[in-house]
Amino acid sequence: MTTQTDILWTAPAARHAAANATKLLDWLAGQGLAFDDYDAMLAWSIDEPEVFWRQLWAYFDVIHDGEIKEVMSADPMPDTRWFTGTKLNYAEHVLRLEEAGDPARVMLHHSSELRPHATMSWGEVGSAVRKLATKLRAMGLGEGDCVAAYMPNIPEAVIAMLATTAIGATWSSAAPEFGAQTVIDRFGQIAPKLVFAANGYRYGGKDFDRTEDLAMILAALPEARDLVMLDYQPTAAKAPAFDGTIHTWDDMLSGAEVTREAFTYTRVASDHPLWVLFSSGTTGLPKPIVHGHHGIVVEHLKSAAVHFDLKPSDTLFFYSTTGWMMWNTLMWGPLMGASAVLYDGHPAFPEITSLFELAETTGATVFGTNPTFLQIVKQQGIVPKERFDLSALQSVMLVGSPATPEVFEWVYANVKSDLWVTSQSGGTEFCSGILAGAPIQPVRAGVIQSRGLATDAQAFSEAGEPLTDEVGELVIRKPMPSMPLFFWGDDGNARYRSSYFERFPGVWTHGDRVVFHEDGTCLVLGRSDATLNRFGVRIGSAEIYRTVDSFEGVKDSLIVCVEDGQGGYFMPLFLELAEGVALTDELIGAIRTTLRKDRSPRHVPDVILQAPEIPLTLTGKKMEVPVRKLLLGAAMADVASEGATRNPHALRWFADYAADWRETQSREEERA
The missing domain is CATH 3.30.300.30 (ANL, C-terminal domain)
Incomplete structure (x- = not known):
């Protein structure tokens, strides 16, 4: 039986040398910050987060206006602010590489149960974003306005998100399978002025018309005066009953081209809302979690580069919906100049191997999935490497639930033997990772390789003391850039503080049980x-x-x-x-x-x-x-x-x- 001490994989010399973590180590050495290995860099980043983030800002050449006054303010969590004195824009960073290479390069692979596999280039996505953003501005939308979307995981949703954030408006999305009240519970808290929506979707071979639910949702959103409708589901009604103005998606994308030179991104301060994500809502109203442009840009650059090892030649594929934070992190691919895969539909339709088939079709190099999904594949006796060409695959990311040693072992035996298989853990609260790793570290069965860079995560005892090799409460002792700015409508941060800072004052309590081992690996229980x-x-x-x-x-x-x-x-x-x-x-x-x-x-x-x-x-x-x-x-x-x-x-x-x-x-x- 595989145990957690078993090393299943170490990076070959060529991959170790080409890893983004290795390149970061080399660059830091050139700045006079030399570290013997990844663990030494990790320890430094946790001990000196202000120095680390300043160096990362320079390493990634973050596009900004102004000068940094403070990398991180002296305010304790949750009031810490980052890179004060500067302004930047998230969408500008996602699309910055449109002009760096061939605009015909693939940016998005996409398919669904309603659409065959197709691609969109960097030039096509960038052009659509600029057109749509210009139309939104002409409608009077901009900083301080909320825009919501009730759309599936398709290119139109990505374009709408990037256009919204490009003009400094605040984005939020819900998946179309959410019922009306579930969406009202979310969007009702943020009062969007404009709603993007699809008229329906197909899931598991069945068609769903969402226009009646959409009518109920809009009736509960009195400030929403504009609706942009996408005619996605051919058997559904074209639009719901609505007192405001209905625009078609095609109308919003019509008109003359808007060149890169003619378009200006709205750069905003570090306390400006980028988007609102929601907790799962299993009890009470979902928490409306607000992130900022600065925190998301730098955390996503860090995670995409070091903890996912994404490069311009890569293709990132995660099964997700627009109601889950993993949808937002699909843009880690474009942030690194790589492509992302969008899929709308049942993950096991028409059969359990559909996601592997899509990985083959898109040439996915990084494949993210849930251990439970792999367990089902395993139980059905399916060996993916015998049925699909997965020669492009380099990494498998296990997220969403703890991954056992047996799942790790099964991937190596049945998917591909030369892979970086990594279990990582984060949360909607950060829209990023907390516990992560890098391909230059060894893969041990069933454990997470390490803490994320500059993430002071610990296991606390009931008395608030750090534990090693004992199960404790997962806490974070120092601020992270992508911690929520606030909860929407939460006066004085009362709900925010009670959710994460009551148990151990001044320390973020995440809500997971975890054990950190002496060697730096960890396990979420x-x-x-x-x-x-x-x-x-x-x-x-x-x-x-x-x-x-x-x-x-x-x-x-x-x-x-x-x-x-x-x-x-x-x-x-x-x-x-x-x-x-x-x-x-x-x-x-x-x-x-x-x-x-x-x-x-x-x-x-x-x-x-x-x-x-x-x-x-x-x-x-x-x-x-x-x-x-x-x-x-x-x-x-x-x-x-x-x-x-x-x-x-x-x-x-x-x-x-x-x-x-x-x-x-x-x-x-x-x-x-």
Whole structure:
């Protein structure tokens, strides 16, 4: 069995020499900042973040007006501001390489269940952005205005985002599969003046008309006076009922060309809102997280270059929707002069290998995916390297959930043996990474290679002391440029502070359980608020999933632990089984025995049950916290918005189970 100490890959000499991390080390040495290796550079960046970020600003030749007064202000988190005295624009950096080379180079690969694979060049994207931005300005939009989009992951969404941010307006997006109330919960907080929307989409071979939902959304957004409609779904209505002005996408892109020389990007200060991202919304209204141009530009340059090792010859492919932060990070490709892949549709339609097929078609060099997706591919006995030409592939990024040693091992055995396979972890709050790595570090099975550069991440004990080789709370002790500027409408940062700074004053508490090893590697064990607590001993749910998911026939699983208030605990394990697989006494016994043997007696659940389906958020995360709250007696309406749930019917089953379980508990207490 593969263990976390096993080294699965080290970069060949040629790749080590060509890595962006190596080039950064060489450049720093030329500035009089010589480091023996990556770990030494990492330690310096954490110890001296102000010096590091000033050097990075120069290394990437950030386009700006003004002079830097302070790289980072002396204000403590969350009030720290970056590169004060300067102004810059995010979209200008994404498109800066349009003129650096052949404008006919591919910038975007794109396909969907409605469109065959096609490409857009740098020249085509740049031209469309300038035309659209000029039209938006003519409509009176600019700094201080919010623009929202209800669109799928297609080039039009990227163009709309870049045009919006190019003029200094603030962007926000929601995926079209979000229900009306889910979108209202988000956009209703930011009052957009203009909305981009598609009339529908196709998912899993089924067509969806979103114009009725869009009408409800617009009715709840009284400040939205303009609607730009894209006729994307051919069987859907062309537009919803709307009291304002409806523009077609084609109209907004019509007219004379706007040359690069004639177009001016609106450069803004470091406290100016770039976009608003939203938390998952599993409980209460989603948090409207505001990022700035400066923080996103420098953090994304750092992550794209060092932690994804992207170069102009690369093609970056992540499956994402416009409602997930990974969509925003797809622009890491163009930031590095590389291309990005957009896909709108079901990731496993018409079959589970569709994403690998798209990776082959686009010549993807960097492929990002979720370990759960790979687990399903593995269970179906599929060997991608035998079915697809993945010769261009250089890196596999595992994000979204903890990756086990077995997933790492499977990728090397079944996808490609010479790969940089890296598990990384970040968050919507940063729209970037916290725990990352670089290809010049060795790949060890099932662990994250290191902290991100200039990221003072630690595991804290309950007393607020740093831990090594022990599980603790993931915290960040020093500011990062892409930390949120604020939450939209959050007067005095009250909600912001209570969300991240109450537990350890002055220290960001991220909400994950993590262990940092002596060698600098680390491992995320799951969310803190979903941590299993058996008789005072904390257990990460990821440990149990690693074991349970290895059983043939187990499609997915979910485990929670509920305290009874009297020192007792109830820890049920729910299994979603593959079609035709039954939950037999033999399977239950085998799971119990394996958990006891491979983990500990505390990892053995009190009961193992079959559920029709595991409830997931719209971004594919198991809804452990809402299920736990249901068992504690909360109403379904109070633990999660159905519109924020990918499969609401699954959560309703858990609500019914929780009600029956609590009734049984009450009867037993009465008899006692």
